[in-house]
Amino acid sequence: MSTATSGADSATSTRPFARINWPAARAMLISEGRLLLRNPGVVIWTAVLPVAAAIILGSIPAVRSPSKDLGGLSFFQVYQPVLVFFAITLLAMQALPDVLTRYREMGVLKRLRTTPVSPGMLLFAQLTLILSVSIVCMALMVVIPPLGGAPWPRNPGGFVISYLLGAWAMLGLGMVIASLFHNAKVAAGFGSFLFFVMQFFAGLWLQRPNMPTWLRHISDYTPSGASVQALTDSSIGHWPSALHLIVLVVWGAATSRLAVRFFSWE
C-alpha cells in the first residue's frame, strides 16, 4: 500500500517533466500568439501610447536640448527611459496577470494539467509573447526618434542589459500578482495600483533629477527607479551603476522565486 507524499493540494507540481516537448511548445506559442492577435486591445493600448509619446517628444527640437532643471539632461533623455519602462510595466502589471488569472478561472491551466505537457508551458508562452511585444515597443522607441534627430542611446550594451533586467523584475512582479490573486478583477485592480506606484518611482510625474534626495534614495531601491536610472545612464554613455543592476537582479530573483512558490494551477 502506498501512501501519497504530503504536499500542498492542487499546488504547482514540483516534478517538472524531464523533457520539453518542443512541437507542443511551438504549437502553444502559435496558439497564444493567435489569441493575442484576436484580442489586440490591451497590446495596442500598451504600445501606442508610449511609442507615440517617445516619437513625438523626440521630434521636438526644444525637448532635445539640455535643461538645467533636469541636471543637465534634455527632456527627451529623461523621458525616453521612463516611456520605455512604461510599456513593459503596463504589459507586466496588467496584461500578464489578467490573462493568467483568467486562464486559471476558466480551468484552462487545470485542463492542461490533465495532458502530458505542463501548464507551465502556457506560462512560458505568455511570458515569451509579452516580452516580445515589449521588446518591439522598446525598439520602436529607440529606433524611430533618432530618425527625427533625437540621440541614440550612447551605450547600447548597457541599455539592453538594463532593459532586460528591468523587464525580468517587472514580469516577475506581474507573476507574483497572478499568484497572489485568484480573481481576475482583483488582480487587475491591484495591477493598476502597482503600475501607478511603479510609474511614480520611475519619475513619470516627478522626474528623478527633481526628486528630493530621500525620495530618490527610495526610488533607487524600487525596480522601476533602478531600471529607469540604469537606462538613463546607458543612454548618456555611462555604464549603469552596480547598485541599480544589483537592485534589479534581486527584484527579479525574489519575485521569480515567490511566483514559482505560490503560483497554483487552480
Add this chain to the structure above:
Amino acid sequence: MSVIEVTDLRKVYGPRTVVDGVSFSVEQGEIFGILGPNGAGKTTTVECIGGLRRRDGGSISVAGMDPANEDAALREVLGIQLQESRLPDKMSVIEALDLYASFYAEPHDPAELLERLGLVEQRKTYFAKLSGGQKQRLSVALALIGNPRVAILDELTTGLDPVARREVWDLLGELRGTGVTMLLVSHFMEEAERLCDRVVVIDHGRVVAADTPEGLAASVQADQRMSFLPSDPFDLAVLQALPDVHAVTTAADRVVVTGTDNVASAVIIALHERGISVGRLRVDQPSLDDAFVALTGSDEGPFSKGTAIR
C-alpha cells in the same frame, strides 16, 4: 484485467473526511458510473484517480501506474474531462483539437474525431459561439484526443438542456465498444441507466452500493406500482382478493395498486371480467432513481420520475 484499481481511498480536508475508504475496480472497456448526491465525494475521488489531488490514504492504480506520481506516461493513457472547464473564447474547435493533439505521442486524428463527435460544421467556430451541447462534445473530444485507454468524464451533462443531454449520451453510447474505458461521474440516474455497465453509489465518502444499474434498481424495490382511472366505480375488495396484489388505495379519482411483477395484467383481466375498462394506465418500474433515494436517503436533485407506460 482491471485497468483502474482503487483500494481504501481516503481524502481529508481539515477535520472533514471527504472520501472515507472507497474501493472499486474497473475493467478495460467498461463504462463505469460513479453516482451520488452533491458533495458525496465523487469529484474528489476521480480527481485522486486522475492525479489532480493528493490522497491521504489507500492506493490507486491506473493502467499499472500510481497517479500520485503524475508521470507523463499516465497522462498519455488517461484523458480527463473536468467539470466546468472552458477554453479561451476566441479559440476555434479545430485549433483546440490541433493544439491538444500536439501534446500527445500518438494522438487521434482531429478530423476523424470531429466527425465522430458531430462537430464538422463547427470546426472553425470560436468556443464562445458554441452551444452548451457543442462545448461539452468538444470537451469530450479533448479528453479523447490523446487516444487514451481510460477517460474520466465528470458531470458531463450537468447544466445541459434535455436535447443537448441526449446528444451527449448518444455520443458516449457510440463510443462504447471502441475499447476506451470510461469513468462517468453523474448524479443523473437516467444517464447511468442508459450508459453504464456497472455503477457504484457513493454517499458521505463511502461506497453504499455496487452493482449493474438493473441489479441496483431491482434490489431495493420489489413491488411494482400501477395506477389508473376505472371506467366505472367498483368495489376495491375485488382487487384486494387477487394473489398478485399487495395493497390498493385511491388517490383523487385514480386507483393505485402495488404488487408483484404480474400485478398489472392481473388487475386488468380481473376488471375486464366485470366489464370495467382501465383508463390512463400508468405502471412504474422500480428505477435507479428509487434505488438511489433508498440508498442515500436523498430526494434532492432533478431526478426523472420512473418510466411510465401511458
